[in-house]
Amino acid sequence: MSTEHKSPFTRREFMTTSLTFASAALTVPSFLQRSAFAVGQPSGSLSSIAGVDQNRILVVVQLSGGNDGLNTVVPFGFDQYYRMRPGIGVNAAQVLKLSKAEGVGLHPALTGLHELHEDGLLSVVQGVGYPNPNRSHFKSMDIWHTADTSATGDGWLGKYVDSQCCGEGSGESGTQVAKAMEPPIAIGRTAPLALQARKVVPVSFESADLFRWTGQDASASLSKPYDELVERGVTGDVDPSSNAAFLMRTALDARVSSDQIRKAVSAKSLVEYPRTGVARDLSMVASMIRAGLPTRVYYVSMGGFDTHAGQGGAQGSHANLLRQFGDAVRAFYSDLKAQENDARVLTMCFSEFGRRASQNASGGTDHGTAAPMFLAGPMVRPGVIGNHPSLTDLDDGDLKHLLDFRSVYAGVLKDWMQTDPDSVIGKNYRSAVLLKKS
Amino acid sequence: MRRHTTSTEPPEEAAPLSTAPVPEPTTDPKSIRPKMARTRVDPASPIEDAEFTTGHARHLLWRAGFGGTPEQIQTLAAWGAAKSVDYLLDVDAVPFEGVSTDLFKNDIMRPPTAEERLAQRNAARAQDEESLARYRVMRQQAERSDRLQIREVQEWWLARMIQTPRPLEEKMALFWHGHFATSYRTIENSYHMFRQNQLFRANALGNYGKMLYEIIRDPAMLAYLDNNDSRKGKPNENLARELMELFSLGVGNYTENDIKEGARALTGYTFYDDQFVFRREDHDSGRKNILGRSGTLDGDGFVTAILEKRATSKFMAKKLYRYLVADLPDRDKDMDAETREFVDDIATLLISKRYELKPSLRRIFLSRRFYADSVMGQQIKSPVQLVVGAVRSLRTPVRDLGTLLDAADLMGQSILFPPSVKGWDGGRTWINTSTLFVRQNVLTYLLTGRKPQGRDAGAAIERYNPSVLVTELAEREPGVRTDTDALLRALARFVVGRDSDSLLNPIRAYVAGATSDGASPTDPRILTGVLLLLTASPEYQLN
Structure with a gap:
């Protein structure tokens, strides 16, 4: 190998060659060819990994704080539900019924999700959890993010993205030609643990306005030298495994993705979104998809679900949260359909845990265990998947989980992302069948 | 090996790290800088004064503090390594305003008096909703005031880091804050956070063992790790676990049984109002066996058992190395031989000096390893380091402390609010595409007064003079x-x-x-x- 390979990431190579790069041990820069992504064009021409349809996209919506599963997918057909929740139980008459599902229905504020269900775009996966549930927000969220009950290690989506990159295990001397997968994008101030791994650095931003260098506002003549500074990539005098090289790569990433993303989200959406945070975030994701960004994993979070007190029933604070969530996902799919991108996008929604079966003395609910997950998109098996967890056979007042969340991850990885889930979450989890047979 | 001895002459210059001393003329250091020998040298051996360049002085000022001005760099370069390091270490010789315990209000979150408790109990018993509502509102008002005060404490500490003529003191206080990470978010008591911060400052360059004995008496830590609820018969293991896992020995150097027994030793260690209290009636005075030491051990006996372990000195040597020198691999076996030797040397020094920190810090700051090409200019600045360092070295206006704190938070470091008891991971975890923009843009703010959303009103008044x-x-x-x-x-x-x-x-x-x-x-x-x-x-x- 010639010495040129000491620094494979020069700016020139980035801008003029292709997605191809050599040396596998490095974090991989993103958006390698910024000129390649004209607005409105599908990125099919960039399909880079044999056997994987580059067009498929996964959007994760995280409901932070522990969403109360029993008041989300309401088991109105079970008297026990009303006995355990005298103050906050949702009246059976108000529950939005799901055709073909007996005794369970959606909270009345979830009209958005109900419409998706009626259109065959929603599946409700019942009773998802994991053994020996942890009731700490922090710990349980880490467990979901790492797909590991020790809550340690890399993020599961980060590992997935890494596994699509660079040819695992080829080592520093590896000269094989490999293709990079685009880094995942999180809307928020920091990228969640789920997206963090070793090679591909996730992109995150709260607002596209902040995703740019403000120094150029002092003088327009600074723009060009700034571009040159950050577009150098890794210069030849720098050890490619050093922190300096890492920073140079990230700076180049930031520079290139800043342009693309700001251009993408500045376009007006094809549909009206509700004026809520989660709707705004999903509209940005839809805009990036529409602009043809080759990103395959997006991550959106919505907080406030830690409803210890006064959460209300059919109305109230929890109902408001559910309405924001359901209406946003509904608008997102209307937008995707108008873009004709709906078939490319699977959305997966989860929370770090459900809440205890019985309400507490403050008209709220405390940290619990198993809860439903939602999958949305035209590719899902519509309807309710799995039985509702028993309301009488409880584990110290908590629902027992029926399906391990890692089986859901495995199903998504195998059937949607078309990758071997074993390399990401281990061999112990049978992948759940969540999508239509294609 | 030549050992450096403490310089006998007291630094007669007036606090050069805050004021402007007249620099002594220097020869061009580049002309006298010898080429680093390729032959193997002891990485802990000290750098000679003659080898000490302006580049080295700049490096020392950044790592043992928050960077320096050109004048400060030149002053240290002229002094040479030994005198510079002694000056930085001898913080007490540099006058600076003390920190009075009444700098912040200590009564915002004070516990209710006996009369107040009685009145509240009576109101609850009588279902006096009006009084109960009044107590609730009072509580909420106190919490609101306290949230305002924690912001003041944050701003005060940031300002102190920017202004101090003893940069190493604040740099090490920040080290201890990350090491004994405690978050206001959990304990909701700004005065306790302030007092803990003062503990870190008072012992910043002191004795690690002393710090460990103090931390099991620190109200903020006792609340953070739930030891205030730990009683004989139902010990809470949180503090005992983290004391060994994160504060001293590291994973793998203790057993689950040591945690159980350690938790018993810590029962009854609690606080009332702002004071540590040992509740004898809650303490388990039975026999225990912790880390091979047995007896009716209390918290101090537990800490002593920890300090006697070689693993503690290694853990702390590595932690200091990571903070001050360079990152280390997770596993010891991935360390190269020279690094292992260096870290071992620091660990031995810690033990032999009974955990006095200055000898180890002196050894580090004078070592050839510290000035190696693989170390100089290779560490990613923490957000606080970036912000404080920019103001101190470039002499920008401070502008608005709140804006700087917000920016540090966006970059992933909110002081007094560490993300968990593990503190901040640091290194490359600080960096992603969005934090990188914030890092660039906070410098734009300092240099021009421009915020991403528009110009700061004070920008025109506080013009930067480069x-x-x-x-x-x-x-x-x-x-x-x-x-x-x-x-x-x-x-x-x-x-x-x-x-x-x-x-x-x-x-x-x-x-x-x-x-x-x-x-x-x-x-x-x-x-x-x-x-x-x-x-x-x-x-x-x-x-």
Whole structure:
């Protein structure tokens, strides 16, 4: 190998060659060819990994704080539900019924999700959890993010993205030609643990306005030298495994993705979104998809679900949260359909845990265990998947989980992302069948 | 091995790290800098004064503090390594305002008095909803006031880091805050956070063992790790576990049984109001066996057992190395032999000096390893380091402390609010594409007063004057006044610590354009442009 390979990431190579790069041990820069992504064009021409349809996209919506599963997918057909929740139980008459599902229905504020269900775009996966549930927000969220009950290690989506990159295990001397997968994008101030791994650095931003260098506002003549500074990539005098090289790569990433993303989200959406945070975030994701960004994993979070007190029933604070969530996902799919991108996008929604079966003395609910997950998109098996967890056979007042969340991850990885889930979450989890047979 | 001895002459200069001493003339250090020998040298062996360049002085000021001005760098370069390190270590010799315990209000979150408790109990018993509602409102008001006060404590500490003439004291206080990480979010008591911060400052360069005995008596820590609820018969294991896992021994050097027994030793260690209280009736005085030591051990006996373990000194040596020198692999076996030897040497020194910190810090700051090419300019600045370092070294206006705290938070570091008891992971975890923009943009704010959302109202009043940097650089290198390229290279070496063409060429092009109408490159507007570009370079994130 010639010495040129000491620094494979020069700016020139980035801008003029292709997605191809050599040396596998490095974090991989993103958006390698910024000129390649004209607005409105599908990125099919960039399909880079044999056997994987580059067009498929996964959007994760995280409901932070522990969403109360029993008041989300309401088991109105079970008297026990009303006995355990005298103050906050949702009246059976108000529950939005799901055709073909007996005794369970959606909270009345979830009209958005109900419409998706009626259109065959929603599946409700019942009773998802994991053994020996942890009731700490922090710990349980880490467990979901790492797909590991020790809550340690890399993020599961980060590992997935890494596994699509660079040819695992080829080592520093590896000269094989490999293709990079685009880094995942999180809307928020920091990228969640789920997206963090070793090679591909996730992109995150709260607002596209902040995703740019403000120094150029002092003088327009600074723009060009700034571009040159950050577009150098890794210069030849720098050890490619050093922190300096890492920073140079990230700076180049930031520079290139800043342009693309700001251009993408500045376009007006094809549909009206509700004026809520989660709707705004999903509209940005839809805009990036529409602009043809080759990103395959997006991550959106919505907080406030830690409803210890006064959460209300059919109305109230929890109902408001559910309405924001359901209406946003509904608008997102209307937008995707108008873009004709709906078939490319699977959305997966989860929370770090459900809440205890019985309400507490403050008209709220405390940290619990198993809860439903939602999958949305035209590719899902519509309807309710799995039985509702028993309301009488409880584990110290908590629902027992029926399906391990890692089986859901495995199903998504195998059937949607078309990758071997074993390399990401281990061999112990049978992948759940969540999508239509294609 | 030659050991450095403490310099006998007291530093007669007035606090050079805050004021402006007259620098002694120096010869060009580059001309006397010997080529690093390729033959194997003991990484812990001290650097000779004759080898100590301005680059080394700059490095020392960044790592043992928050960077220095050109003048400060030149002062230390003229002093040489030994005198400079002694000066930085001997913080008590540098006068600076003390921290009074009544700097912040101690009664916002005070516990209710006996009468108040009785009144509340009576109201509850009588179902006196009106009184109960009043108590609730009072509580909420107190919590609101306390949240305002924690913001004041944060701003006060940030200001202190910016102003201190004893940078190593605050740098180590920040180290201890990350080591014994405690978050206001959990304990909701700003005065306890302030007192803990003061503990870290008072012992910043003192004795680690003493710190460990103190931390099991610290109200903020006792609340954070739930030891205030730990009683004989139902011990809470949280503090015992973290005391060994994160504060001293590290994973793998203790057993689950040591945690159980350690938790028993810590029962009854609690606090009332702002004071540590040992509740004898809650303490389990039975026999215990912790880390091979047995007896009716209490918390102090537990800490003593921890300090006797070699693993504690190794854990702390590695932690200091990571903070002050360079990152280390997770596993010891991935460390190269020289690094292992160096870390072992520091660990041995910690034990032999009964955990006095100064000998180890002196050894580190004088070692050849500390000045190795693989160390200098290779560490990613923490957000606090970035912000404080920029103000101190470039002498920008401080502008608004709240804005700086918000920016540090966006970059992933909110002081007094660490993300968990593990503290901040640091290193590359600070960096992603969005934090990188915040890092660049907070420098824009400091240099120009411009915020991403618009101009700061005070920007016009607090105009930054970059000319003072040129004046100071010209003291050592008069050519910077007449030779534009010499000026740019000197600025790059000072600001970024390197002057490669790949870094300088875009800046040269900017200056050529900006001066094409005859303007001087030392025009403050153009100099500010140069600084905006230098601080936006990826390399600026390193120190």
